[in-house]
Amino acid sequence: MSINTFFQHLSNGLALGSLYALIAIGYTMVYGILRLINFAHGEIFMISTYVVFYGVSIFYLPWWVSIIVAIVITGLLGIIVERAAYRPLRNSPRISVMISAIGASFLIQNLAIVIFGGRPKSFPIPDYFNTVIQVQGVSVPIVNFFIPVITLVALVILIYIIEKTKTGMAMRAVSRDYETARLMGISVDNIVSITFGLGSLMAAIGGVMWGLKYPNLIPLIGLMPGLKAFIAAVIGGIGNIKGAVLGGFLLGMTEIMIIASLPNVTGYRDAFAFILLIGILIYKPSGLLGQDIGEKV
Amino acid sequence: MKRITFLLVLILILSLALTACSAPAAEEPAGEEPVAEEPAAEEPTGETEEVVFGVFEPLTGAYAAGGAMELEGIELAQELYPEVLGMPIRVVVVDNKSDKVESANAATKLVDQEKVNVVLGSWGSSFSMAAGPIVEEAGIPAIGTSCTSPLVTLGNDYYFRVTFIDxxxxxxxxxxxxxxxxxxxxxxxxxxxxxxxxxxxxxxxxxxxxxxxxxxxxxxxxxxxxxxxxxxxxxxxxxxxxxxxxxxxxxxxxxxxxxxxxxxxxxxxxxxxxxxxxxxxxxxxxxxxxxxxxxxxFFDAAAPLTPESEIFINAYREKYGEDPASVTALAYDAYILAIDAIERAGSTDPEAIRDALAETVGFDGAAGVVTLDENGDAVKNAVIKTVENGEFTYLTTISPK
CATH class of the missing domain: 3.40.50.2300 (Response regulator)
Structure with a gap:
């Protein structure tokens, strides 16, 4: 493997990894605060890409307006899913909520097949994003520069919200104990809604970035990225936002490097991700950055 | 609690409204053409008064576009040739969801529940192969549309196809x-x-x-x-x-x-x-x-291969206002080949249809002349195409040696 090829692989892995990280942030944040694995995260992600598609192709909105619309609609969808599928079960055993989450995921997926149709659609990409930059013989599509930057900015903003704002303090309080938080005058329902809104917003941003990189839209598009983001979140320590970013980068890089160095096993690409998940769950269930339970947010 | 109930009702109403809006679009792929709806009449006499063509295609999933194009061909063929031996043809369409397991389920549904005379489909060799053992066991002949893997028909006396093979x-x-x-x-x-x-x-x-x-x-x-x-x-x-x-x-x-x-x-x-x-x-x-x-x-509208090609291309252009894709032509051919076989057999008995299909020689289809070899594969020309200025463009035709 020449140096050029190696750096090309590194660049590819970085781009894929940061995309996983971006989706994983929202996933892990919702878990950190509500102790709920939101399986519908991937579907919310999928809806955002379709909103952009229809915004541009049917309503002739400028590209950036469709993105804002997509982020708003997706945020609202997250809040609606929480109200309809999770809130009624807040005092039920955790397994019921998880099953409800899987149900919500299937419902949205199949509604999407009925409403959007099964034929693939092409995500609208402004010409600017089709530019490819050559750096020392390594080809980098311009969107690959955006994704890590957006991921890191999102990380910083979320950490700021959670650690420095009053809402963030309330979120942390809710994550410890609903009842006590309520006794302290925190509106638990509102905080949960805000958490879901934020998480879905992150899913929407992830969706838009995914669409720019992989413009092939089908109603099942959220399935694999959703699972990969879940794996990334578990690797980093589920509930830990920094861990999710680390996990995302690690997962993306591992996938690319395994395929790059062992071309004969590419058929098992997704299997490696799940083997990694099983390995982490057996040997380090709290994840790489997840030891400090007290700080888990 | 009241608010939740209210919201739930709201969502239900919304989703109903949404599905209602999209109903016209959703109906098209579902397309179970109710040409003659008398399902009760067929059983008692044991003699069918209609001929049932069972179609299984990927209408959702990764290959939904392929299934949709083939279904267009079958629908068009049915509009042009709605009858065989004086009986109306009913087309039953089942979605195989771009999935091998679902394909087997779809084929089982066609042969067991719908009691079809002939099976048509599918886009995708994997899906056709999944259906192969089921049609063979049921003794129902199947005509593959664009499935090109040799394994689809190999060792299966009931699977035929109107396309060349890989x-x-x-x-x-x-x-x-x-x-x-x-x-x-x-x-x-x-x-x-x-x-x-x-x-x-x-x-x-x-x-x-x-x-x-x-x-x-x-x-x-x-x-x-x-x-x-x-x-x-x-x-x-x-x-x-x-x-x-x-x-x-x-x-x-x-x-x-x-x-x-x-x-x-x-x-x-x-x-x-x-x-x-x-x-x-x-x-x-x-x-x-x-x-x-x-x-x-298989085919290009710019280079019609047979008189049937002209009929097909003109009818397609009239209905859809554009040129048909190759697989649409193949699906059309599968349908008219089934009619041809039934007419040659003079019967709608699946065994008789199978025997007639096996003897197909020089059949004029829209996508070229079909002669079936001993495996049930068509021996015919291939067309080479490229993409130019955002369109599929004809390059050349290559005949088998």
Whole structure:
């Protein structure tokens, strides 16, 4: 493997990894605060890409307006899913909520097949994003520069919200104990809604970035990225936002490097991700950055 | 609690409204044409008063576009030829969801519940192969549309098809790479979970090695899975090998992404492929990146092959206002070949239809003349196409040797 090829692989892995990280942030944040694995995260992600598609192709909105619309609609969808599928079960055993989450995921997926149709659609990409930059013989599509930057900015903003704002303090309080938080005058329902809104917003941003990189839209598009983001979140320590970013980068890089160095096993690409998940769950269930339970947010 | 109930009701109403809005669109693919709805009348006498054609196609999932195009062909054929032996033809359509297991379920439903006389379909060899044992056991003849893997009909006396097979298609593309492109070294990148792609890759490889006389002329065989979105790792490795051409058999949606990512990585070698690329989505998703790719397929509206082609192309243009795709023509052919076989057999008995099908010689279909060989495969011409200015463009026709 020449140096050029190696750096090309590194660049590819970085781009894929940061995309996983971006989706994983929202996933892990919702878990950190509500102790709920939101399986519908991937579907919310999928809806955002379709909103952009229809915004541009049917309503002739400028590209950036469709993105804002997509982020708003997706945020609202997250809040609606929480109200309809999770809130009624807040005092039920955790397994019921998880099953409800899987149900919500299937419902949205199949509604999407009925409403959007099964034929693939092409995500609208402004010409600017089709530019490819050559750096020392390594080809980098311009969107690959955006994704890590957006991921890191999102990380910083979320950490700021959670650690420095009053809402963030309330979120942390809710994550410890609903009842006590309520006794302290925190509106638990509102905080949960805000958490879901934020998480879905992150899913929407992830969706838009995914669409720019992989413009092939089908109603099942959220399935694999959703699972990969879940794996990334578990690797980093589920509930830990920094861990999710680390996990995302690690997962993306591992996938690319395994395929790059062992071309004969590419058929098992997704299997490696799940083997990694099983390995982490057996040997380090709290994840790489997840030891400090007290700080888990 | 009241608010929750209210919200739930609201969502229910909303989703109902949404599904109602989309109903006209959703009806089209569902398309169970109720031409003569008398299901009760057929059983008591034991003699059918209608002929039932069972169609299974991917109408949702990754290959929904393929299924939709084939269904158009079958619907068009039914409009032109609604009867056989004086009986109306009823078409039952079942979705195989672009999934092998669902294909087997779909075929079981057609033969067990719907009691069809003939099965038509499917887009995708994997799906047809999944249905193969079921139609064979039930003794119902099946006519494949665009499934090109040799394994679909091999050893199955009840599966026939109106298309050529991949051993021919692979040879055609290997010759194209060697003669026209002058390629000496080729890399193959195949969808390893797709029987069609793996088969096509093998036939291409064998023929290309025979042509060049060099065992190492296929530099590498890379693979990916159906549904993958990221191919950068494989393509970066391929770029380092600097091949003269890349043969990439696979579905249109994955390949469009693959070619796009290849161009982004600065991979300049020309891409060659098979019939599965021919879908509007291939160009929509791939955009400028897929300009210049070359693939073999069955038919082109610019070069009508038989009198039936003219009838088909004109009817299609009138109904849809555009030129038909190859697989639409093949689905149309499967339907009219079924009618032809029933007429030759003079009976709607599945066994009689099977025997008549096996004797098909020189049948004029829209996508060329069909003669079925001992395996039930059509021996016919292949058409080579490219993508030029965002459209599929006819290059040449190649006949079997």
């Amino acid at each position: 051993s021919f298609q692979g040879v055609v593309m290997a010759n194209y790479a060697y003669d026209v492109l002058g390629a000496e070294e080729v890399v193959i990148i195949q969808d390893i979970s797709n029987d069609y792609a793996v088969g096509l890759a093998k036939f291409f490889k064998d023929e290309f090695i025979r042509l060049t006389g060099n065992e190492d002329s296929i530099v590498s065989i890379a693979s990916y899975n159906t549904g993958d979105q990221d191919f950068t790792a494989q393509l970066t490795n391929i770029k380092a090998m600097n091949p003269d051409a890349i043969f990439a058999p696979g579905g249109y949606s994955e390949t469009a992404m693959l070619v796009k990512q290849a161009k982004e990585l600065g991979l300049e070698a020309p891409f060659l492929g098979g019939d599965a690329w021919e879908a509007a989505e291939f160009i929509e998703i791939g955009g400028e990146a897929v300009e210049g790719v070359v693939f073999s397929t």
